[in-house]
Amino acid sequence: MNRDVYENCRNFKKKYPMTVAWRLKQHASVVQKHLNDDEVVLYTFTGQKNSNFFSPFFTTVIVLTNKRMLLGRKKYLGRSEYYSITPDMLNDFEIKTSIFFGIVEIDTIKETFSMNCIDKRALTDIEDAISKYLINEKLKMLRNNKKGSEE
Numbered sequence: 001m002n003r004d005v006y007e008n009c010r011n012f013k014k015k016y017p018m019t020v021a022w023r024l025k026q027h028a029s030v031v032q033k034h035l036n037d038d039e040v041v042l043y044t045f046t047g048q049k050n051s052n053f054f055s056p057f058f059t060t061v062i063v064l065t066n067k068r069m070l071l072g073r074k075k076y077l078g079r080s081e082y083y084s085i086t087p088d089m090l091n092d093f094e095i096k097t098s099i100f101f102g103i104v105e106i107d108t109i110k111e112t113f114s115m116n117c118i119d120k121r122a123l124t125d126i127e128d129a130i131s132k133y134l135i136n137e138k139l140k141m142l143r144n145n146k147k148g149s150e151e
Contacts, residue, residue, distance in 0.1 A: 003035065003040075003041050004032070005028040005029075005031050005032045005035070005041065005044060005061060005063055006024060006025050006028035006029070006032065008028075008041060008044035008063075009021070009024040009027070009028050009044055009045075009046055009061055010024060011044075012044055012045050012046060012122070013046065015122070016118070016119035016121055016122040017119065018100075018101070018119035018120070018121070019045075019046060019047065019101075019117065019118050019119040019122060020047075020048055020059075020101070020117035020118075021046040021047065021048075021059045021117075022059050023059060023074065024046065024059070024061070026074035027046070027059055027060065027061045027072055027073055027074050028061050028072070029072075029074065030061070030072030030073065030074050030080045030081075030082055031061050031063050031070045031071070031072035031082070034070060034072070034082060034084065035063075035065070035070070036067070038067075039065040039066060039067050039068075040065060040066040041063055041064075041065055042064045042065060042066060042129065042133060043063070043064040043125075043126075043129035043130075043133070044061065044062070044063045044064075045061075045062050045115075045118070045122065045125075045126055045129075046059060046060065046061050046062070046118075047059075047060060047062070047104065047115035047116055047117055047118045048060070048115065048116045048117040049071070049073065049113060049114070049115055049116075050113055050114055050116075058073065059073065060072065060073045060081075060115065061073070062115065064129060064130070064133045067086075068084050068085060068086050068087065069084075069085040069087075069090065069106075069133075070082070070083070070084055070085075071083040071085070085108055087133075087134070087137030087138070087140075087141065088141060089108045089109050089110065090106070090107075090108055090134060090137075091107040091108060091109060092107050092134075093105060093106045093107065093127075093130050093134075094107075095123050095126070095127050097120055097123070101116060101117045101118055101119070101120065102118040102119065102120045102122065102123040102126075103115065103116050103118065104118060104123070104126055104130075106130075
């Protein structure tokens with residue numbers, strides 16, 4: 001997949017136009033500057049982090065890479081929020097639907113956060129991408145633990 005986070009966000013928004021997301025270029029830039037040279041972008045999506053239908057003003061970009069999950073949001077007056085979640089910190093996730101939109105809840109060891117106002121049609125792709133990501137990363141961790149115990 002393309003390393004350009006903004007382009008991936010635009011493609012997601014074009015494919016799923018009912019997703020509520022604004023200022024994608026600014027939000028994507030937060031994540032883009034934190035990508036390492038050896039990271040490969042596997043999947044990108046957008047939504048409203050921890051908001052509800054009546055307050056959709058927390059657009060966040062979520063990027064799955066071959067090493068971690070990145071979340072970025074540009075605030076006003078030069079402020080931003082950035083989260084880096086390594087695979088060992090991820091527990092599980094849930095996909096839910098409401099009347100108008102889809103919701104993705106991601107549970108980490110530290111907290112649970114939800115991404116709201118996502119086009120319902122995108123949920124299958126998001127579920128598939130996150131499932132594959134979690135399974136692959138957990139298998140890598142199991143292999144590394146097995147190698148470590150054999151030595």
